[in-house]
Every structure is written in structure tokens, then in C-alpha cells.
Amino acid sequence: QKEVEQDPGPLSVPEGAIVSLNCTYSNSAFQYFMWYRQYSRKGPELLMYTYSSGNKEDGRFTAQVDKSSKYISLFIRDSQPSDSATYLCAMQAGTGGFKTIFGAGTRLFVKA
Amino acid sequence: EPEVTQTPSHQVTQMGQEVILRCVPISNHLYFYWYRQILGQKVEFLVSFYNNEISEKSEIFDDQFSVERPDGSNFTLKIRSTKLEDSAMYFCASIGRKNTEAFFGQGTRLTVV
Numbered sequence: 704q705k706e707v708e709q710d711p712g713p714l715s716v717p718e719g720a721i722v723s724l725n726c727t728y729s730n731s732a733f734q735y736f737m738w739y740r741q742y743s744r745k746g747p748e749l750l751m752y753t754y755s756s757g758n759k760e761d762g763r764f765t766a767q768v769d770k771s772s773k774y775i776s777l778f779i780r781d782s783q784p785s786d787s788a789t790y791l792c793a794m795q796a797g798t799g800g801f802k803t804i805f806g807a808g809t810r811l812f813v814k815a
Numbered sequence: 816e817p818e819v820t821q822t823p824s825h826q827v828t829q830m831g832q833e834v835i836l837r838c839v840p841i842s843n844h845l846y847f848y849w850y851r852q853i854l855g856q857k858v859e860f861l862v863s864f865y866n867n868e869i870s871e872k873s874e875i876f877d878d879q880f881s882v883e884r885p886d887g888s889n890f891t892l893k894i895r896s897t898k899l900e901d902s903a904m905y906f907c908a909s910i911g912r913k914n915t916e917a918f919f920g921q922g923t924r925l926t927v928v
Contacts, residue, residue, distance in 0.1 A: 746920050
């Protein structure tokens with residue numbers, strides 16, 4: 704079983720839609736959960752970071768972590784064409800020095 | 816805003832040649848990483864580096880790979896004898912003492928022909 708599973712998509716939505724992106728994981732040691740956005744041929748850019756279970760909101764983005772189900776989500780409200788990118792979930796077992804394990808990334812297209 | 820800088824942005828090399836990919840991490844960061852992303856595939860961990868030594872490496876990071884922090888600012892990845900399957904984007908990342916999230920450079924696209 705892969706440590707982190709993420710549907711690669713592509714996911715195509717109309718402008719203004721609510722987008723839901725998800726990952727599951729198998730390693731119960733993971734405590735830090737991140738979402739990165741990656742544009743074509745660019746480096747991953749951190750969007751959201753959460754520790755343990757719970758919700759975190761930042762503008763149009765909401766990250767949710769359910770450690771009991773080993774399931775994390777990213778919601779994008781009022782999606783814009785500029786949100787079109789690959790979204791990578793990522794997780795770590797600890798701070799400083801622990802490797803980040805990435806999901807495969809979900810390609811999102813927001814149509815104007 | 817501080818950022819991780821990688822050079823070159825694109826490197827083309829012949830199979831069997833040695834390449835050195837360079838990174839300048841964020842200046843007060845302590846943990847350094849190399850990741851690889853083959854076109855269309857996921858970002859894969861290669862190696863982590865702390866206190867001038869490798870702290871962890873993946874199965875991908877075999878004897879053909881080495882890392883070095885030669886002068887306290889640069890962080891390099893060397894591939895001794897490149898293979899076609901080494902063609903990928905290579906990302907450098909760094910983390911500060913109190914941070915969890917990694918900050919990534921823009922990557923070096925390595926093409927082995």
C-alpha cells in the first residue's frame with residue numbers, strides 16, 4: 704500500500720465551483736499535513752499547513768484533516784481560472800529534518 | 816521574501832557524464848533536501864541533509880548520487896554517471912529550525928541524452 708494516495712485527476716470544473724481535493728494515507732505517524740500548488744515546470748508552492756486533526760481556513764482555501772480516518776481534504780471556494788494547477792498533498796511525521804512525503808498530485812482545470 | 820534558488824534551470828547532458836546541480840537554500844535554514852519529479856509523475860524524496868551530513872536517503876539515492884554543502888551557502892547534488900532515466904526535474908528544498916513546511920526552489924530540469 705502506498706504511503707499517500709491521491710487521485711491524479713484531471714479534475715475539470717467551471718469557474719465559481721467549489722473544488723474538493725482529497726488524499727488518504729497509511730502511516731499513522733504523520734502529524735503534519737500540507738497542501739502544495741504546482742504550476743507546470745515550477746517548484747511546489749506551499750498553500751496550507753495543518754497540524755494533527757482539524758480544519759484550517761485561509762481565504763478561499765480550507766484544509767481538513769481527519770486522523771482517525773487517515774484522510775485529508777482541501778476545499779477551494781469560488782474557484783478561478785488562475786487556480787488551475789496541480790495540487791499536491793504532503794505529510795511529515797515530525798518537524799525539522801523529517802522528509803516530506805507527497806501524493807501524486809491532482810491536476811485541476813478551472814474553466815472560465 | 817527569501818527564496819530557494821537553483822541553478823541551472825535546465826541542463827542537458829550526455830549519458831555517462833557527471834552533472835552537478837546547485838542550490839542556495841534560505842540563509843537561516845538548517846535542513847536541506849533534494850527531490851526528483853519525473854515528467855508526469857509524483858515528487859519523490861531523494862535525500863535530506865543536516866549538520867553537514869546525510870540524515871536520510873531513499874532507494875533512488877544510490878552510489879551514483881552525492882550531496883555536499885561546500886561553503887556554508889550552496890547545497891549541491893552530484894550525479895556521477897548519468898543515465899537516461901535520471902532525466903527529471905530536481906527540486907531543492909530547505910526548512911528552518913522552527914518550521915515544518917519545506918520551501919522549494921524552482922527546480923533544475925535535467926535532460927540526459
